[in-house]
Amino acid sequence: MCGDSYTEIIEETIDGFDIYIEPNPDQYRGGYAWSVSKNDDELETGLVFTLDDAVSExxxxxxxxSASRY
Structure with a gap:
């Protein structure tokens, strides 16, 4: 799905939800931090090893x- 370019940042809006993915600020641990927000409210965050995993999560x-609350 995505290449693992460690400098890549992804910002997308899907079904009214904003996705933000960036390299983990702690470069010793590596991986990618992701978040999902809506209307400036952060709803969920996570930390995974690959960019593909961040997009998937x-x-x-x-x-x-979408199915439960919105």
Whole structure:
């Protein structure tokens, strides 16, 4: 799905939810931090090893939030 370019930052809006993915600020640990927000409220965050995993987790969260709360 995505290449693992460690400098890549992703900002997307899907179904009204904002996804933000960036390299983990703690470069000793590595990986990627992701978050899902809506209307400036951060709804969920996570830390994973690969960019593909970050995209996948964010999309799963949006699917679950769309079905349950929004």
């Amino acid at each position: 964010a999309l799963k969260m949006i699917t679950g939030l």
